[in-house]
Amino acid sequence: MSASRDRIARPSLPDGFDDSRARERADDPTGWRFSDPERAAVWRAIAERRDIRRFRPDPLPDELLLRLLEAAHQAPSVGLMQPWRFVVVRSEETRAAMQAIALRERLRQGESFDGRAREFLALKLEGIREAPLSLCVCCDRGADDEEVLGRHTIRDADIYSTCLAIENLWLAARAEGVGVGWVSFYRAEDVQDLLGLPARVVPVAWLCVGYPDERPVRPGLEAAGWGRRLPLDELVFVERWGRSLDTRRAPARRTDGPESEPAALPEWWRRLASAVRPGDPVAALRVRDASDDLVKPTGSLGALETLAEQFGLVTGAPPPATPRAGVLVLAADHGIAARGVSLYPSSVSAQVAAAAARGETAIGVLARALGAELVVADVGLAGPRPRGVLDRRVAEGSADMSVGPALEPAMLQQAVETGYELASDLAARCDMLLVGEIGIGNTTAASALLSALTGLPATETCGRGTGIDAQMLLRKQELVATALAVNGLPAAGDPLECLRRVGGLELAALAGALLGAAAARRPVLLDGFATGVVALAAYRTVPALRDYLVAGHRSAEPAHARVLVELGLEPLLDLRLRLGEASGAALALPLVGLAGRLHAEMARFDEANVERAKGMA
Ligand SMILES: Cc1cc2nc3c(=O)[nH]c(=O)nc-3n(C[C@H](O)[C@H](O)[C@H](O)COP(=O)(O)O)c2cc1C
Numbered sequence: 246m247s248a249s250r251d252r253i254a255r256p257s258l259p260d261g262f263d264d265s266r267a268r269e270r271a272d273d274p275t276g277w278r279f280s281d282p283e284r285a286a287v288w289r290a291i292a293e294r295r296d297i298r299r300f301r302p303d304p305l306p307d308e309l310l311l312r313l314l315e316a317a318h319q320a321p322s323v324g325l326m327q328p329w330r331f332v333v334v335r336s337e338e339t340r341a342a343m344q345a346i347a348l349r350e351r352l353r354q355g356e357s358f359d360g361r362a363r364e365f366l367a368l369k370l371e372g373i374r375e376a377p378l379s380l381c382v383c384c385d386r387g388a389d390d391e392e393v394l395g396r397h398t399i400r401d402a403d404i405y406s407t408c409l410a411i412e413n414l415w416l417a418a419r420a421e422g423v424g425v426g427w428v429s430f431y432r433a434e435d436v437q438d439l440l441g442l443p444a445r446v447v448p449v450a451w452l453c454v455g456y457p458d459e460r461p462v463r464p465g466l467e468a469a470g471w472g473r474r475l476p477l478d479e480l481v482f483v484e485r486w487g488r489s490l491d492t493r494r495a496p497a498r499r500t501d502g503p504e505s506e507p508a509a510l511p512e513w514w515r516r517l518a519s520a521v522r523p524g525d526p527v528a529a530l531r532v533r534d535a536s537d538d539l540v541k542p543t544g545s546l547g548a549l550e551t552l553a554e555q556f557g558l559v560t561g562a563p564p565p566a567t568p569r570a571g572v573l574v575l576a577a578d579h580g581i582a583a584r585g586v587s588l589y590p591s592s593v594s595a596q597v598a599a600a601a602a603r604g605e606t607a608i609g610v611l612a613r614a615l616g617a618e619l620v621v622a623d624v625g626l627a628g629p630r631p632r633g634v635l636d637r638r639v640a641e642g643s644a645d646m647s648v649g650p651a652l653e654p655a656m657l658q659q660a661v662e663t664g665y666e667l668a669s670d671l672a673a674r675c676d677m678l679l680v681g682e683i684g685i686g687n688t689t690a691a692s693a694l695l696s697a698l699t700g701l702p703a704t705e706t707c708g709r710g711t712g713i714d715a716q717m718l719l720r721k722q723e724l725v726a727t728a729l730a731v732n733g734l735p736a737a738g739d740p741l742e743c744l745r746r747v748g749g750l751e752l753a754a755l756a757g758a759l760l761g762a763a764a765a766r767r768p769v770l771l772d773g774f775a776t777g778v779v780a781l782a783a784y785r786t787v788p789a790l791r792d793y794l795v796a797g798h799r800s801a802e803p804a805h806a807r808v809l810v811e812l813g814l815e816p817l818l819d820l821r822l823r824l825g826e827a828s829g830a831a832l833a834l835p836l837v838g839l840a841g842r843l844h845a846e847m848a849r850f851d852e853a854n855v856e857r858a859k860g861m862a
Pocket of ligand 1: 297371426464
């Protein structure tokens with residue numbers, strides 16, 4: 246910021262908002278903690294909370310009960326669902342009925358303990374009638390089809406949330422000297438009947454609550470010799486199941502899951518992949534800290550801020566204001582094209598590549614308009630070599646994947662290595678790479694590859710490509726299904742093998758290009774469906790690659806959306822493009838430069854003026 250510019254005081258936020266500063270948080274990351282005595286009290290409540298089974302009859306003040314319920318109600322919950330419901334039971338009659346249920350279930354369980362039955366029956370496991378009140382903590386599970394944020398894959402997350410509410414109440418009760426005893430000897434339907442709970446409401450816990458008539462210092466079951474607290478280091482693994490914290494110790498006792506070995510990938514691929522290092526999250530944080538200082542509400546530049554952070558992650562700095570961009574367009578032909586899956590014959594691939602190199606196709610125009618360096622390379626076209634196109638041909642197109650593998654192993658390796666070299670060369674002159682492809686029939690290959698990688702049926706991975714009609718789409722789907730069956734996919738293939746069997750030369754070269762760019766620590770703007778599927782295949786074997794990938798756009802090819810979800814990438818643009826050639830990536834390029842300019846040129850809040858601003862508020 247120039248010295249002559251007026252300094253802008255950061256306005257303070259109203260109560261209820263996070264008014265901390267990025268710099269403050271960076272200078273003292275521990276600054277959110279409690280004072281020493283407060284922390285000691287929290288730790289004490291955790292260590293000295295006990296399950297209580299003996300109670301005094303003295304009633305609990307209503308006000309105290311309410312505060313305990315407030316503690317429960319402050320628990321975290323999935324999607325802020327707050328599924329907990331509390332039934333306060335004081336009725337002697339109901340508690341007696343509940344005790345009868347618990348005693349019956351206790352005896353039933355006793356029968357299944359065989360050797361330890363006598364020991365089990367000697368334990369006191371409930372205080373339902375002694376305690377002046379019971380709390381039935383329930384979970385309202387809602388309708389089965391109700392979509393709750395965060396409960397999409399884990400249906401029981403609402404039950405977990407309810408348990409957290411119970412723990413909150415339990416800890417607060419301990420601090421207040423109130424005893425809580427959890428009883429789980431019941432069948433849900435019995436409690437549902439007893440309390441008139443609707444079917445969707447599950448009783449998670451029956452809690453006996455009152456002043457304790459015991460003050461145990463350790464768990465009752467431990468005192469009774471039923472069990473003991475396990476050493477923590479037997480329960481903590483490092484990075485993978487079974488790897489003990491203490492490296493000197495043999496594998497921890499509780500190892501019942503074998504370590505799954507990653508699929509054996511060829512040595513040449515592993516060599517290229519090993520050059521791709523994960524980004525630096527600390528550098529990303531530095532960029533975010535700096536973004537938070539700009540004169541704007543925190544996070545208000547949305548995806549542009551994410552983009553700036555991603556550049557930080559990968560390059561250590563926000564995007565340059567005028568990034569030097571290199572566009573790499575790889576061209577090849579596909580044997581499958583002879584089966585009529587496109588509106589155009591294979592010969593068109595070479596013509597388009599030549600026109601692109603002359604700057605006459607969409608990418609030619611866009612690269613010129615954006616001042617980007619365009620490299621169009623033939624990595625596997627068939628027939629005469631197109632003029633002006635960089636000749637790095639690996640083979641005369643790929644084989645027809647509906648009768649056998651698209652590529653021989655040596656072709657796959659050569660194509661990948663070619664793409665890697667092309668990207669490495671270009672990366673040396675550029676801040677970032679844009680990748681795209683030309684190849685009649687390559688959306689069919691990309692669809693097959695996506696099916697192979699994800700198990701999705703051809704009907705969900707095939708789209709209209711160049712604009713085929715419904716009948717051709719049907720043929721395309723059938724051919725993809727055949728190609729998968731003939732090549733033993735998806736069952737028999739690691740991602741690289743999928744790429745070999747149903748990919749293509751430009752797709753393989755693109756995989757290499759992604760690795761080459763990432764190895765040079767250059768972010769990559771992906772184009773549409775084909776580049777996305779290749780990125781997915783490469784990412785599945787090289788997880789660090791994802792740090793480098795930016796989705797330029799979401800294309801009109803329906804399965805592209807699915808690819809982006811699998812990659813976990815949000816597209817910058819959605820313009821219904823379906824052209825390929827890196828044209829969508831190119832259209833997104835200005836956003837990268839603008840994100841960089843905003844980061845570099847916006848004024849920063851004058852922290853010195855903050856207090857004055859607060860005083861005015
Ligand atoms: C899900 C759950 C169900 C429990 N059910 C019973 C029960 O039916 N009867 C009982 O006496 N204690 C029950 N307890 C209490 C545990 O036995 C007790 O928490 C454990 O032995 C450790 O003791 P502490 O809570 O005093 O640390 C339950 C605890 C949990 C978390």
